[in-house]
Amino acid sequence: MTDSKVRIIAIMNQKGGVGKTTTTVNLGHALAQAGQKVALMDLDPQGQVATSLGFDNDIAGLDQVLLDGVAIDDIKISARENLDLIVAGSRLNEFEHTATGGIQRGHRLREALQQSSLNQYDYVLIDCPPSSGLLGVNAMFAAKELLIPVSGDYLSLQGLSRMIQVLKRAEELAGHRIKLWLVSTRMQMRRKLTEEVRNRILKYFPGRVFLTPVRENVALAECPSFGKTIFDYRKKSPGAEDYMSLAQDVMSRRTADG
Secondary structure: OOOOOOEEEEEOOOOOOOOHHHHHHHHHHHHHHOOOOEEEEEOOOOOHHHHHOOOOOOOOOHHHHHHHOOOHHHHOEEEEOOEEEEOOOOOHHHHOOOOOOHHHHHHHHHHHHHOOHHHHOOEEEEEOOOOOOHHHHHHHHHOOEEEEEEEOOHHHHHHHHHHHHHHHHHHHHHOOOOEEEEEEEOEOOOOHHHHHHHHHHHHHOOOOEEOOOOEOOHHHHHHHHHOOOHHHHOOOOHHHHHHHHHHHHHHHOOEOOO
């Protein structure tokens, strides 16, 4: 996809509760509001991206793309201005158990993307499952960049260590480098532990941690139950402010250490 301008970013962490889907949805909407053409792909069988945007996950989605060879352009839907959505679909979990197709099973998403109009978008954000199974492999093979949300606790650091191992293995299998980024999420800025965890990741991943930490925010937790992004739900909140700032980080590749 070297002739394509699109930045394909897999958003992944094997540890739950770090704000993976929250980041996919709200970063995607922030980029769209900044005038970028964005597509969100839900590769997590839980289908929470659709729910967070007010859509039903039981419509045609990535399950049909990966299992039946349906074209992405035939099932993408408009979610917001400049923001399109490809839902997971109710059968996506079946793909994890696909036994036929050999090594090509890992390349189905990449091939489907290459044959779609998403090549002409600015960003494709892939919300990944919390495992490194066949769906995770498809995400890593398709992506040019990997964004790992890291919350402000020590268990997140352990999860991050596992993710780096997954990244290295994926690069070996895919045969291309995947640019690594980290974002601090669910940050309780007054807690000393939160500061310690962020300092630790800044030390070990220089030039890889985006400048903006996303603060813990009640509105961010509430908005998915209404099928709204933070910008729909409470656009003057700290959560909206942080994700708009994070979008600027992503666009300009702005990191905490310059």
